[in-house]
Amino acid sequence: MKTLVIAEHDNGRLATASLNAVTAAVRFGGTVDVLVAGHACDAAVAQARAVAGVARVLKVDAAHYAEPLAENLAVLVQRVATEGGYRAVLAGASSFGKNLAPRAAALLDVAAVSDVVGISAPGRYERPIYAGNVMVTVESDQVLDVLTVRSTAFDAAGSGGSAAVEEIAAGPDLALSRVVGRELSKSERPELGTAAVVVSGGRGLGSGENYHRVLDPLADTLGAALGASRAAVDAGFVPNDYQVGQTGKIVAPGLYVAVGISGAIQHLAGMKDSKVIVAINKDPDAPIFQIADYGLVADLFEAVPALTSSVAAT
Template identity: 65%
Template structure:
């Protein structure tokens, strides 16, 4: 039994989401192979080879894979699976990267994708949430090749050292020419990235404006060394950029501390942060749904108490 993981990387190193996916694969059992596809990705391949539990790293290095388009990358994945008769599982993180590539690979493999896996019971039985995380389904797959996207917050990351995997080149295939990358904008954040942050301070529509969002939350985030997040309502209102959005339609996070300021707690927002280790909610509405999941709740005017809390840190 062989498990193929599609690595998310930037060429030089693996993204943390890949380490969580390796940890999920370890619970299935069998040999773990990691596919590193891209252009000039030797650094990422070396990082993958050092990860504990990885048996082999397959490297597909070609210019036409530099954009890691779903069309070209899915073809490489299928070729790897078909070239290894023992391959029984294909895994990728349930991030925008994985959600882009995995469905196409699943279709080409004639497999039914199982999305957002949060637990692995047996090699063919998996647990995934639905109804915005309010219920879970136990899914048993009879597909020859099981295709899974892994919710990274449900698995502790594999160790980045201790592994000694072999590194092997694999065919990058031909450029299918089905799409062309015209440009890419990389957002550079001065704060920790949301999905990797141990502390997150998030704001909602209760802050009233983009100016108040920055004025109230940034000092607290600076004091705590935290990432900034936002509810969908705050993003839609223009208080914060899309990169800040936490929730079912944003980023799924599980930090050590999540501070929700002026967030009512809509179902789609709770689905993205309720696995946080400690949740602190500040809202003037005592009946706000956010208090149902909060470990600590403060019913108060956020414009008065947040600066006071910040000053006390």
């Protein structure tokens, strides 16, 4: 049995979501191949071949794969999956995977299974519905399954592998889309999706100025990434790449500090798998307290600076 993982990368470095997808692919048994399609992507290929559990890296180097355009990649995945005789094709449930997997599945004439959090056996998968309130088992009798896997449900694969590298022919350039620019926020803090500690703020902070004045010192002291609820993002406190939730980023850090967040179901779906949840809110009936390991009913403008000072002193 063979499984194929579609690598997400920037031509120089694999995304962590791809390492989680490799761990999921190993659950199928058999061999795991990784498809790296890019341009001048030798560094990404080298990283992929060193991932534990990978048997072979399929390298495709062409100018029209310099950007991960789903239209071009889906056609390539269709050909590779068909010719390779794979049992499953996997990608991380990131924006990349969510864009690519349904297109590839449609071309392969199979149904995609999204946001998989458990693999009991080939053709038997667990995934959340109703914003994570219900877990369902999906059974598939397809010859080939196309899956996106939730990164927080699978550990990232380690290093130490020495996979073979095989160069394969590129697919066509369909010229259906192009990248005209990127706006990337830069930060010295950890990346939100993979951070061990996350400090998130909600509408209770009142403004973007208050968000940074109150939360930045705590995040700096804890070495944490900054996140936010959808309400805070919609109010313009912070950019939308800070958003944690069903329509934002799914996180599962060791410590999640929710400040001024009521705990709407949309937000809880993105962070309730955190190992330890600390909630600070002045409303004792806020839903966030139902899942918090530690809750403090207090004015956040007094409690957070006091917490920051206490942590800094230890």
